[in-house]
Amino acid sequence: MATISAETDYIQPAVTADTALFSVRGGELVALTVRREREPFAGWWALPGDYIRAEEALDDCAARALAEQTGLDAIYLEQLYTFASHYPGRWGRVFNVAYFALVPFAAVSPRNDENIAWQALSRLPRLAFNHEDILASARRRLAAKIEYSALALGLLPEVFTLAEVQAVYEAIKGERLDKRNFRRALLALDQLEVTGEKRQSGAHRPARLYRLREPSNLGIIG
Amino acid sequence: MATISAETDYIQPAVTADTALFSVRGGELVALTVRREREPFAGWWALPGDYIRAEEALDDCAARALAEQTGLDAIYLEQLYTFASHYPGRWGRVFNVAYFALVPFAAVSPRNDENIAWQALSRLPRLAFNHEDILASARRRLAAKIEYSALALGLLPEVFTLAEVQAVYEAIKGERLDKRNFRRALLALDQLEVTGEKRQSGAHRPARLYRLREPSNLGIIG
DNA sequence: ACAAAAGTGTTGATTGTACACCCATGC
DNA sequence: GCATGGGTGTACAATCAACACTTTTGT
Numbered sequence: 492m493a494t495i496s497a498e499t500d501y502i503q504p505a506v507t508a509d510t511a512l513f514s515v516r517g518g519e520l521v522a523l524t525v526r527r528e529r530e531p532f533a534g535w536w537a538l539p540g541d542y543i544r545a546e547e548a549l550d551d552c553a554a555r556a557l558a559e560q561t562g563l564d565a566i567y568l569e570q571l572y573t574f575a576s577h578y579p580g581r582w583g584r585v586f587n588v589a590y591f592a593l594v595p596f597a598a599v600s601p602r603n604d605e606n607i608a609w610q611a612l613s614r615l616p617r618l619a620f621n622h623e624d625i626l627a628s629a630r631r632r633l634a635a636k637i638e639y640s641a642l643a644l645g646l647l648p649e650v651f652t653l654a655e656v657q658a659v660y661e662a663i664k665g666e667r668l669d670k671r672n673f674r675r676a677l678l679a680l681d682q683l684e685v686t687g688e689k690r691q692s693g694a695h696r697p698a699r700l701y702r703l704r705e706p707s708n709l710g711i712i713g
Numbered sequence: 714m715a716t717i718s719a720e721t722d723y724i725q726p727a728v729t730a731d732t733a734l735f736s737v738r739g740g741e742l743v744a745l746t747v748r749r750e751r752e753p754f755a756g757w758w759a760l761p762g763d764y765i766r767a768e769e770a771l772d773d774c775a776a777r778a779l780a781e782q783t784g785l786d787a788i789y790l791e792q793l794y795t796f797a798s799h800y801p802g803r804w805g806r807v808f809n810v811a812y813f814a815l816v817p818f819a820a821v822s823p824r825n826d827e828n829i830a831w832q833a834l835s836r837l838p839r840l841a842f843n844h845e846d847i848l849a850s851a852r853r854r855l856a857a858k859i860e861y862s863a864l865a866l867g868l869l870p871e872v873f874t875l876a877e878v879q880a881v882y883e884a885i886k887g888e889r890l891d892k893r894n895f896r897r898a899l900l901a902l903d904q905l906e907v908t909g910e911k912r913q914s915g916a917h918r919p920a921r922l923y924r925l926r927e928p929s930n931l932g933i934i935g
Numbered sequence: 936a937c938a939a940a941a942g943t944g945t946t947g948a949t950t951g952t953a954c955a956c957c958c959a960t961g962c
Numbered sequence: 963g964c965a966t967g968g969g970t971g972t973a974c975a976a977t978c979a980a981c982a983c984t985t986t987t988g989t
Contacts (some may be wrong), residue, residue, distance in 0.1 A: 504765075506726055506797075506808055543726075545806065549797045573795040573810050575728075575771045584767070586728055586808065588795050654968075671970070672952065695966040696959035876941075893943070894979065917940040918986035 504584035508553040509540030509622065511629035512565060512592045515646050519611045520662040522626055524618065525560050526606035531578060532619030536610070538626065540587070553590040561607050565592035566645045571629055574621055587621065591629040593645040637663055641682050644703055650686055652698035653677065726806035730775040731762030731844065733851035734787060734814045737868050741833045742884040744848055746840065747782050748828035753800060754841030758832070760848065762809070775812040784824040787814035788867045793851055796843055809843070813851040815867040856885055863904050866925055872908055874920035875899065 512523040524536040541556035543549065550568060557563055571589040578585060610616060612630065615623070637643045637660065646659050657673050677683065684704045689697040734745040746758040763778035765771065772790060779785055793811040800807060832838065834852065837845070859865045859882065868881050879895050899905065906926045911919040 504726070504728055506728070543797070546799055547797075549795065570794060572792060573771065575765070575769075577768055586810075588808075652968085669953075670968090671954085674969085675971095676951090691960080693966065694961035696968045698968060874941090891980075892941090893981085896942085897944095898978095913987075915940075916938070916988035918942080920941060 504586055506543045506586045506588065507540050508543060508549055508556060508588045508590060509538045509625060510553050510557055510565070510568070510590040510592050511538055511571070511626045512557065512561075512563065512594060513629070513633060513646070514594050514609065515659050515662050516609060516611075518658045518662055519613065520630075521609040521611050522615075522629075523561060523563070524608055524610050524616075526608075527619055528606075535619040536608070536616050537619035538622045549588055550590075553588075553592070557592065563594055565594055567593040567642065569632075571625070571632060574625065576621060585620075587625070589625040589628065591632055593633075593642070595646060595648050634663055641680055644682060647703075650688070650700045650702050652690060652700060654698060656701075726808055728765045728808045728810065729762050730765060730771055730778060730810045730812055731760045731847060732775050732779055732787070732790070732812040732814050733760055733793070733848045734779065734783075734785065734816060735851070735855060735868065736816050736831065737881045737884050738831060738833075740880045740884055741835065742852075743831040743833050744837075744851075745783060745785070746830055746832050746838075748830075749841055750828075757841040758830070758838050759841035760844045771810050772812075775810075775814070779814065783829055785816055787816050789815040789864065791854075793847070793854060796847065798843060807842075809847070811847040811850065813854055815855075815864070817868060817870050859885055863902055866904060869925075872910070872922045872924050874912060874922060876920060878923075 514521050514523070523539060525539050527533055527535050527537050539557050539560040541552060541559070543552045547555070549570065553568060553570075554565065557565060569591050571591045574587045574589060576585045576587065577583070612626075615626070617623070618626070633642070643659050643663060644656070647656060653674050656677060657668060657670065660673070661668055682704055683701045686700045686702055688700045690700055691697040736743050736745070745761060747761050749755055749757050749759050761779050761782040763774060763781070765774045769777070771792065775792075776787065776790060779787060791813050793813045796809045796811060798807045798809065799805075834848075837848070839845070840848070855864070865881050865885060866878070869878060875896050878899060879890060879892065882895070883890055904926050905923045908922045908924055910922045912922055913919040
């Protein structure tokens with residue numbers, strides 16, 4: 492490298508992994524936030540995240556921060572983008588490696604804590620640092636990925652009705668979908684199987700319950 | 714953040730931006746490498762890259778390293794993935810923010826230098842660090858993106874024949890394409906215009922020359 | 936005249952989209 | 963018996979994939 496800068500030139504920044512964790516509650520897309528205790532941005536809502544440890548992998552750091560701060564274990568975790576920020580003064584240079592994660596709705600709840608909250612994406616409060624940008628970016632990725640993967644099935648509990656799946660897709664895409672076309676396409680993925688059970692919920696015909704055939708391969712379909 | 718680690722816990726790593734720069738030469742997909750002068754991996758081929766400067770943006774760092782080390786200015790540059798490596802001893806923790814870039818073939822040449830070389834992807838030498846992984850990852854991204862964007866047009870010189878465009882796509886996808894279907898789909902993007910000129914190259918009918926209509930919007934089509 | 940790449944349309948298969956009614960249940 | 967969400971099929975449009983011959987040039 493002919494023109495590399497002098498060694499003293501490169502800086503010693505901090506690196507964090509921060510995760511945009513999505514779920515669906517009551518037909519709305521929601522993201523998990525935790526309240527910051529320390530400066531900077533003490534008292535603000537922020538995405539769960541932490542400084543990376545000395546020998547830790549990035550993915551492990553994201554998963555650890557999530558578990559420590561919220562008690563949740565994501566069913567899907569994927570690196571999203573790295574942001575470089577500069578906070579003058581004692582905080583200096585910070586790199587945020589952003590992650591994007593999903594948990595099944597209603598399957599597990601975060602630790603009951605005033606300082607942990609699901610935020611509806613449609614009524615998002617101001618977030619610390621650049622976390623609103625991270626969340627927006629993660630949301631675009633999620634919307635893009637559900638078009639060609641079975642990823643959204645990761646937002647579902649163990650057994651579910653097809654109407655629930657459709658509600659998840661509608662929450663993510665922000666539009667209504669045709670019931671017959673949706674069900675046809677969904678079942679064509681060949682990822683669901685009927686349990687044989689039904690669920691009664693109101694004064695109408697009970698819905699068939701489904702589960703994932705292979706709990707593993709949510710990534711790309713095919 | 715209830716359980717955040719003590720401040721002394723987080724580490725002070727080095728951060729680099731490294732770029733997988735693609736082009737097409739003689740119908741083959743090629744990537745640019747530079748020979749490293751210093752340890753670690755002195756003498757090995759590596760992707761162009763550098764440590765980030767104190768107030769530099771990541772994108773700027775990638776572009777600067779490319780310009781300084783190869784004299785090239787990429788027509789397209791996009792962040793790809795961040796890798797965390799650990800090199801025991803004095804090198805310590807390094808984060809590589811990988812970039813993915815394109816330059817037109819034959820449009821500009823890198824500085825003439827023994828220590829700069831285009832490598833055919835089909836005959837890639839061993840690379841320093843994890844740069845083979847970065848290159849493989851960049852190649853997957855390129856292959857995925859050309860399916861739904863006009864990105865590959867960035868690999869072309871200012872004027873070009875449709876056969877040349879097809880050669881670029883075939884090099885990236887690693888398969889032969891149908892001439893008629895390819896041309897129909899390409900022209901349907903509505904990004905090309907005929908120059909009126911023709912290019913004679915051998916004992917056969919000369920080919921019409923095209924250029925990009927809007928040199929700007931290679932990203933997503935539509 | 937022949938070799939070599941340029942250029943050009945049609946057809947069938949697949950996929951996507953729009954759309955309306957009957958079913959099972961609780962009250 | 964009526965209100966409620968569950969469940970199903972068909973027809974048309976759009977897109978994709980396969981395929982072969984004529985044109986222009988140099989030798």
